Amino acid sequence: MTFVREAASNRLSYAPGVFSLRLVLVAALLAAGAACSPLPHTWDPVEAFPVVSAAHPTPADPAPDGLRLLTWNLKFGGARVDFFFDGWGDRVHLSEAEVSANVDALIGLIEEVDPDILLAQEVDVGSRRSAYVDMVDEILQRTAFNHAAFVPVWVVDHIPQNGLGKVEMGQAVFSRYPIVRNTRVDLPQSGDNSAVTNYFWLHRAVQITEVEVSGNVLTVVNNHPTAYALDGTKQIHLAEIFDWSAQADGPVVTGGDFNVIPPGSLVTEGFADNAPADVPGVTEVAYTPDEIAALEPFYESFSPAIDLAAYQAATEPVEQERFLTHSVSQTTGFTQKLDYLFTTEAWREAHTLQAVGDGAPAVTADPNALSDHAPILGVLEWP
Amino acid sequence: MIALLCSVALADEPVPMTGYAGHPFTLARGEAVFGLFRPATVGLSDRVDVTVPGLATLVAPRVDAKVEVWSGERVGVAVRGAVGIPSGGLALLRSTATVLSTDPLQRVGFGAVVDLGVIGGVREGRLHSSLGVAVRAGGSTGSLQPQGVWWLDPMLAPLTEGPVVRVRWVADLRVTDRVQLTGDVAHQVFSGGPDTSVRGLALLAPSERVAFGLGWALALETMPGGVDTFGMPLLDLQVRLSKRSGS
Numbered sequence: 001m002t003f004v005r006e007a008a009s010n011r012l013s014y015a016p017g018v019f020s021l022r023l024v025l026v027a028a029l030l031a032a033g034a035a036c037s038p039l040p041h042t043w044d045p046v047e048a049f050p051v052v053s054a055a056h057p058t059p060a061d062p063a064p065d066g067l068r069l070l071t072w073n074l075k076f077g078g079a080r081v082d083f084f085f086d087g088w089g090d091r092v093h094l095s096e097a098e099v100s101a102n103v104d105a106l107i108g109l110i111e112e113v114d115p116d117i118l119l120a121q122e123v124d125v126g127s128r129r130s131a132y133v134d135m136v137d138e139i140l141q142r143t144a145f146n147h148a149a150f151v152p153v154w155v156v157d158h159i160p161q162n163g164l165g166k167v168e169m170g171q172a173v174f175s176r177y178p179i180v181r182n183t184r185v186d187l188p189q190s191g192d193n194s195a196v197t198n199y200f201w202l203h204r205a206v207q208i209t210e211v212e213v214s215g216n217v218l219t220v221v222n223n224h225p226t227a228y229a230l231d232g233t234k235q236i237h238l239a240e241i242f243d244w245s246a247q248a249d250g251p252v253v254t255g256g257d258f259n260v261i262p263p264g265s266l267v268t269e270g271f272a273d274n275a276p277a278d279v280p281g282v283t284e285v286a287y288t289p290d291e292i293a294a295l296e297p298f299y300e301s302f303s304p305a306i307d308l309a310a311y312q313a314a315t316e317p318v319e320q321e322r323f324l325t326h327s328v329s330q331t332t333g334f335t336q337k338l339d340y341l342f343t344t345e346a347w348r349e350a351h352t353l354q355a356v357g358d359g360a361p362a363v364t365a366d367p368n369a370l371s372d373h374a375p376i377l378g379v380l381e382w383p
Numbered sequence: 384m385i386a387l388l389c390s391v392a393l394a395d396e397p398v399p400m401t402g403y404a405g406h407p408f409t410l411a412r413g414e415a416v417f418g419l420f421r422p423a424t425v426g427l428s429d430r431v432d433v434t435v436p437g438l439a440t441l442v443a444p445r446v447d448a449k450v451e452v453w454s455g456e457r458v459g460v461a462v463r464g465a466v467g468i469p470s471g472g473l474a475l476l477r478s479t480a481t482v483l484s485t486d487p488l489q490r491v492g493f494g495a496v497v498d499l500g501v502i503g504g505v506r507e508g509r510l511h512s513s514l515g516v517a518v519r520a521g522g523s524t525g526s527l528q529p530q531g532v533w534w535l536d537p538m539l540a541p542l543t544e545g546p547v548v549r550v551r552w553v554a555d556l557r558v559t560d561r562v563q564l565t566g567d568v569a570h571q572v573f574s575g576g577p578d579t580s581v582r583g584l585a586l587l588a589p590s591e592r593v594a595f596g597l598g599w600a601l602a603l604e605t606m607p608g609g610v611d612t613f614g615m616p617l618l619d620l621q622v623r624l625s626k627r628s629g630s
Contacts, residue, residue: 091488128484128529128530163530
């Protein structure tokens, strides 16, 4: 069986592969060893995880006038390398030098933006594909953040596809201020996938953290729901994220890579970054009205960092381009808006950081070269 | 993860009804032990054992020799060494696009793994207890980058993940002439797999030539979220070609 990641998504589909004598031999060897135990790791429905602190803390403003929050899908330090699962290339594993350079660049942009809190998705801490680099430790120790909360979503000792190997990935919240809670809420897997695929597949999660700032507690909910499940799993994930975000006490920020485009999107299919049609297993990305509608409760109950009215006022796709945050291909530019920040409070300002010169102060690094997602910065009125 | 335990357990499990494997004491000349999964061990002389892996030979051929350098009534010391040539196996595995990376920038060259160790043991009545330390390291002429395949065969791992140091304590308790309890604790550093493994196995010998084993293994690995613990059952069937079983 061959797993192939669909273009512009995180979902694996599978196509028939070569069933050779070699494969039988390897399968027999694998069975002899692996039959005793599952290779993937799973977690409790609701489980607490530890918070780690920087070795050399950086003093944080004890009474900040506003909080800078950044959400960014870091693409496990893969930047714009063309991986086989994106449909655009054949790379499987990065060298340590490649990952180090990419992480250096990610940290460079983070330092430029200077956030108080970072909601990060696709953070590798021990994956073969990213040379086993612990991105949580790298970012925590080399930035002004003092605390980091990590929850795993994908830990498999060995993924067979293309010899991908060990994967250890999750979501992380970094903060200058103490994180007093780090809870992982398990989300259901897609029923679209076969049992074998799901066996090796992600266990998506809602990450609920509480950050103590100047005597108050801000709940920060970090999210990365399923990408392209067509059986309604995405709507279930978004509904759970909304419920957990809405029921939190006090001020809340919920955000992340929601893997769905906003209501009023003028383009819902046929995106320019779709992989070539002749790539086996790659299917075209499209968003259904039901999936898009699942975002509406967030806009109705919270304040979005990036205003929806301005997005919906567009009459031509080109007018929505400045809001977009995701593209599998660097050359096509961003084609979809998937990343969000919402709050129960009020945003003072917000920016989608697509290119050099975006943001305030303007960034000098090119976000489009560092990940397949653009970061979003929101400055929260605080207290 | 647990697969490592399987392969380690089945590769190194003690000879049934004796305390030989993991101990410095060797088989007698001409004696041999075979298992369903465990490697085949033959006593070349009263002081030298030679072991070849079982099914794993197909992808990672290797030879393991143990020499009893000193043996008293209660105490013994042995040195052991192994040489493996897994590069052919690595190429085979890679061609399946299943185990090793298909990344076009990585090339599998000729590779070899060396494993060297020393073991000291004590025999006290029905109890045999030993402590051993070993170092595994591998090298390759290719550009294949580190990838933990320890779960398939520990001898494959060092070639791609760097030197591994392993300390292992083994204890065998002969309860009756037909029943033996055996267990070990191993800790390894610089490995991509578990840091620590603990195993317990009960061996039952219905005859002098056959033994059945049933037990449990536990692995612990330190991960960013804490220590993960994994358990698995162990099952084996072993046959010996002499009449020393139960002795």
